[in-house]
Amino acid sequence: MEIEEKPPFFYTYILQSETTSGLYIGYTSDVDKRLREHNESSGKYTSNKGPWKIIFHKMCENKSLAISLERQLKRWKSKKRILEWIERESKRE
DSSP states (O other), X not given: OOOOOOOOOEEEEEEEETTTOOEEEEEESOHHXXXXXXXXXXXXXXXXXXXXXXXXXXXXSSHHHHHHHHHHHHHHOXXXXXXXXXXXXXXXX
């Protein structure tokens, strides 16, 4: 009996800075690991704005869908619009 390996899921995630309340949007296959990396100052944008907390993440079937959602959210540029979207999405789950 062969064990079929499932491809990894990808997530689009939104972080909020606990110091500036700014948002950061990204995608990853490991949300917890990525949060640790952001809080350990390994990103250009997030390095001096932490600590960060996850305020939303959404599982996507594949990497391209996660990237597509990330780009859509980043295009909005409005923190208010993104937070309203998070609220609507959270009610759907």
